[in-house]
Amino acid sequence: MKRDNLADRLLDAVDEKKNPSVVGLDPRLWRVPDHLKKRAKMETDDPFKAAGEAIFEFNKGIIDGVHDIVPAVKPQVAFYEKYGVEGIRAFKKTIEYAKEKGLIVIEDVKRNDIGSTAKAYASAHLGEVDLIDKDALSFDGDMVTVNPYLGSDGIEPFVEVCEEHGKGIFVLDKTSNPSSSELQDLTTEDGKKIYEVMAELIDEWGKDLIGDRGYSSVGVVVGATYPEEAETLRDIMKNNLFLVPGYGTQGGTADDVIPCFNDEGYGAIVNSSRGIDYAYEDDEEYDPEEFDRASRKAALEMKDDIMKSLKKGDKVPEDW
Amino acid sequence: MKRDNLADRLLDAVDEKKNPSVVGLDPRLWRVPDHLKKRAKMETDDPFKAAGEAIFEFNKGIIDGVHDIVPAVKPQVAFYEKYGVEGIRAFKKTIEYAKEKGLIVIEDVKRNDIGSTAKAYASAHLGEVDLIDKDALSFDGDMVTVNPYLGSDGIEPFVEVCEEHGKGIFVLDKTSNPSSSELQDLTTEDGKKIYEVMAELIDEWGKDLIGDRGYSSVGVVVGATYPEEAETLRDIMKNNLFLVPGYGTQGGTADDVIPCFNDEGYGAIVNSSRGIDYAYEDDEEYDPEEFDRASRKAALEMKDDIMKSLKKGDKVPEDW
Numbered sequence: 058m059k060r061d062n063l064a065d066r067l068l069d070a071v072d073e074k075k076n077p078s079v080v081g082l083d084p085r086l087w088r089v090p091d092h093l094k095k096r097a098k099m100e101t102d103d104p105f106k107a108a109g110e111a112i113f114e115f116n117k118g119i120i121d122g123v124h125d126i127v128p129a130v131k132p133q134v135a136f137y138e139k140y141g142v143e144g145i146r147a148f149k150k151t152i153e154y155a156k157e158k159g160l161i162v163i164e165d166v167k168r169n170d171i172g173s174t175a176k177a178y179a180s181a182h183l184g185e186v187d188l189i190d191k192d193a194l195s196f197d198g199d200m201v202t203v204n205p206y207l208g209s210d211g212i213e214p215f216v217e218v219c220e221e222h223g224k225g226i227f228v229l230d231k232t233s234n235p236s237s238s239e240l241q242d243l244t245t246e247d248g249k250k251i252y253e254v255m256a257e258l259i260d261e262w263g264k265d266l267i268g269d270r271g272y273s274s275v276g277v278v279v280g281a282t283y284p285e286e287a288e289t290l291r292d293i294m295k296n297n298l299f300l301v302p303g304y305g306t307q308g309g310t311a312d313d314v315i316p317c318f319n320d321e322g323y324g325a326i327v328n329s330s331r332g333i334d335y336a337y338e339d340d341e342e343y344d345p346e347e348f349d350r351a352s353r354k355a356a357l358e359m360k361d362d363i364m365k366s367l368k369k370g371d372k373v374p375e376d377w
Numbered sequence: 378m379k380r381d382n383l384a385d386r387l388l389d390a391v392d393e394k395k396n397p398s399v400v401g402l403d404p405r406l407w408r409v410p411d412h413l414k415k416r417a418k419m420e421t422d423d424p425f426k427a428a429g430e431a432i433f434e435f436n437k438g439i440i441d442g443v444h445d446i447v448p449a450v451k452p453q454v455a456f457y458e459k460y461g462v463e464g465i466r467a468f469k470k471t472i473e474y475a476k477e478k479g480l481i482v483i484e485d486v487k488r489n490d491i492g493s494t495a496k497a498y499a500s501a502h503l504g505e506v507d508l509i510d511k512d513a514l515s516f517d518g519d520m521v522t523v524n525p526y527l528g529s530d531g532i533e534p535f536v537e538v539c540e541e542h543g544k545g546i547f548v549l550d551k552t553s554n555p556s557s558s559e560l561q562d563l564t565t566e567d568g569k570k571i572y573e574v575m576a577e578l579i580d581e582w583g584k585d586l587i588g589d590r591g592y593s594s595v596g597v598v599v600g601a602t603y604p605e606e607a608e609t610l611r612d613i614m615k616n617n618l619f620l621v622p623g624y625g626t627q628g629g630t631a632d633d634v635i636p637c638f639n640d641e642g643y644g645a646i647v648n649s650s651r652g653i654d655y656a657y658e659d660d661e662e663y664d665p666e667e668f669d670r671a672s673r674k675a676a677l678e679m680k681d682d683i684m685k686s687l688k689k690g691d692k693v694p695e696d697w
Contacts, residue, residue: 097509136494145462171627187407191424206552246568251560251571258559
């Protein structure tokens with residue numbers, strides 16, 4: 058049975074893989090193995106096309122390496138947008154390929170704008186767009202990240218598209234970067250942190266999209282680098298899935314992400330990008346040509362690492 | 378002499394046109410005149426290509442109609458991103474065409490992310506990107522809008538690229554939409570509004586990019602729909618150019634935008650998108666085929682409207 062609620066689908070996929078971790082696809086061209094770049098250059102004289110092709114082939118290898126281990130991938134659009142038309146072509150092909158391989162695709166786009174423009178973004182990434190005389194799917198991702206700085210106007214058009222098309226969003230709340238405190242940690246005159254105020258809003262935005270498994274298709278981004286804040290936020294947002302970046306290269310540990318999970322071991326997915334994508338660089342077992350196998354190994358290690366911490370916190374899901 | 382500070386360039390362009398207004402290029406396909414859509418459909422069987430082509434031809438007409446009147450155009454990327462690869466192609470062609478016509482191009486992208494990712498966005502839109510064995514310009518806009526929710530980490534990579542390449546940014550502060558109050562108007566325990574706290578940060582981020590004319594290439598977005606807040610913000614950010622959306626369709630009037638200008642009549646540019654782009658729909662003087670002339674007329678009316686209010690406020694620049 059195909060679930061029509063994205064949170065249900067995502068939690069089913071987590072159960073199927075017995076793994077709440079997600080692989081970020083952030084292709085930095087200078088770290089893509091040389092053989093892929095050489096091959097791409099031989100196929101075209103257009104350096105942007107070659108860049109796009111090398112990036113897509115890199116992603117394809119990583120997806121092949123991890124698709125049976127993780128429930129979802131998270132391509133970060135900035136690393137594709139860099140290459141303009143050809144980068145966006147690689148982005149779209151990556152989404153298509155990952156979906157073919159049965160993965161849920163979280164487009165990390167952090168889009169945001171006033172209502173009528175937010176609607177355009179939502180239709181582009183999650184819904185259908187109007188062509189000259191018909192409507193059609195465009196990027197057709199499963200979920201996107203969105204930025205809440207503009208308030209409800211900028212979020213509601215996404216929520217509507219999620220409801221109509223069975224898609225989901227993750228709203229930024231407490232982000233993983235060091236300077237996230239500058240705005241997000243300010244205290245209001247009511248004694249609340251901004252990230253707590255936002256949490257109440259996010260909880261509210263997601264109320265109508267709660268699926269059979271108790272979670273809303275409106276999720277939230279909470280950095281692995283802030284475990285104490287995560288504990289507070291888990292209390293406020295009982296029905297929102299946490300997308301947790303910041304594990305690995307950014308400094309967050311498996312223990313740090315445990316507060317993001319509920320007592321039954323659900324409610325969070327943890328992302329690692331650089332640690333998986335470029336695993337081949339530090340792995341003496343594999344040649345650069347075997348980058349996909351190095352990524353697979355790193356993804357398995359990440360799974361084990363998180364499982365160990367879930368066990369320690371007595372939060373392993375019952376049926377796993 | 379080519380100015381290497383974007384704020385200087387923009388103010389020179391405002392002086393040259395004697396006009397601080399900007400035309401937003403927000404192509405909504407269903408409002409693009411039929412003859413352009415028919416022509417685009419005849420040229421290709423690919424409906425996404427046809428959409429992109431119709432959009433570009435529409436923009437070309439508007440740019441032809443207004444290029445000698447306004448200093449800058451502001452394409453809103455959401456309306457291009459909708460159409461994936463072909464939409465981005467239209468976006469890039471629009472930037473190129475507007476620059477050929479001597480216009481400054483403000484890409485309204487509201488990008489934001491953690492440092493390493495923000496760097497990718499900055500290089501994509503304002504700087505150079507790394508290809509397989511060389512660097513090259515990608516979108517090569519003059520300015521972009523950025524979202525400050527992540528704090529300094531997400532802004533500094535843009536500031537660095539601005540410095541290196543003579544480009545500029547506008548950071549969202551108090552946005553034009555109704556729900557902007559939900560976060561931006563909260564009061565901190567120190568009695569400051571969030572938009573005031575952000576203003577202090579934006580002022581700080583721009584300190585090293587102040588040009589000969591006293592303004593920084595780090596500007597700020599302040600909605601025309603909030604004139605009182607604009608007055609407060611003008612006081613805090615004495616060296617930051619205001620990009621003022623919300624005039625026209627969104628409800629802001631010419632009088633509302635006057636507080637965004639300094640006493641000499643500088644320091645702000647006012648954007649109108651829908652009111653200019655679709656002027657032909659309500660103008661009985663012109664047929665849809667003459668949409669460019671209707672847009673030109675609307676752009677001239679907007680200029681007059683703002684000039685009248687600048688006069689009323691005794692803020693017309695000395696040499697105009």
